[in-house]
Amino acid sequence: METSQLQAVIFDMDGVLIDSEPVWQQAEFDVLTGKGLPITRNEIAQTTGLRIDEVAQYWYRLFPSDDFDTAAMADYIIEQVIHYIRQDGTAMTGVYDALRACRQQGLKLGLATSSSSDIIDAVLEKLQIREFFDVIQSAEHLPYGKPHPEVYLRCAAALGIAPGKCLAVEDSLNGLIAARAARMQTLIIPSVSQQQDPRWAVAHHQAVDLRALPALLQRLCSPR
Structure with a gap:
């Protein structure tokens, strides 16, 4: 995809937004x-x-x-x-600045998680971040969860954005596989103990934490 076409960022939740x-x-x-x-x-x-x-x-x-x-x-x-x-529960490093940066770039925001609605509600209430998201999609009642791409595809569809114009932010291999299968751009933020895993090479981008996202968005959203 052309990076200047980025129109949405879709976040996983556990391990990306909250340290759970x-x-x-x-x-x-x-x-x-x-x-x-x-x-x-x-x-x-x-x-x-x-x-x-x-x-x-x-x-x-x-x-x-x-x-x-x-x-x-x-x-x-x-x-x-x-x-x-x-x-x-505490927010992962850089969460609030990352969400604000998405908004400043005019991007739509989605949440695509394997967690149940009860856990989603607990996280959004604890972190006070529900207002940032245009779409919240759980795999709870879908036929398949991650690594199947359905939760990402449904989230993109609800946002009204083509999957190829979305950046998925993940922390796990199962989530990364799902996002890649949905044909999205991917940012992987693995746990500290897993950052050297060679399997992350399948991601388009890798970072230590969400503090890297604002600068990445600047690059991806800049006209070519």
Whole structure:
């Protein structure tokens, strides 16, 4: 796509706007190790970006058993994440300046997340950022979550912007795959421990945090 055609920025939520990925992973770890399963934190990181029911099914396929209650696992994780967000949730570095920069460039703003509506509401209320978004799209009730591109395609359609004129901001491999499959430009902001992962080479842009977004938008929105 021509970079001067950029018309929208679509943000993932967990790990991009709010520092919630650690509590997602801790809740998964607590459930799985509580069942005596030999799980490492590196293995749990592989589920980052998946929808909660897909997270539960992922572990059930690896460790099938009659007493593996996927619904109970999902409910526990959601409960823990919402409690954390309401009590201690904080914005990721650079969030507010990044959102304002998008507006200053005249770009539309979307949110495309695998999280449930309850978690979305908790995040937007805690960070006080709902007013920035033109469209909020959850994969909660879609046939497929990330890495399937549907949540991104639906968000772009609701914005009225062609996918190729959108920049997707992600922190996970599953989310990056979804955005690339939607044929969007991509900015990956991985966690500190994963910044050297060679798989990020498939992203168009990589940054340490959202403080890099305003300068990137200046380049992408400048006439060629």
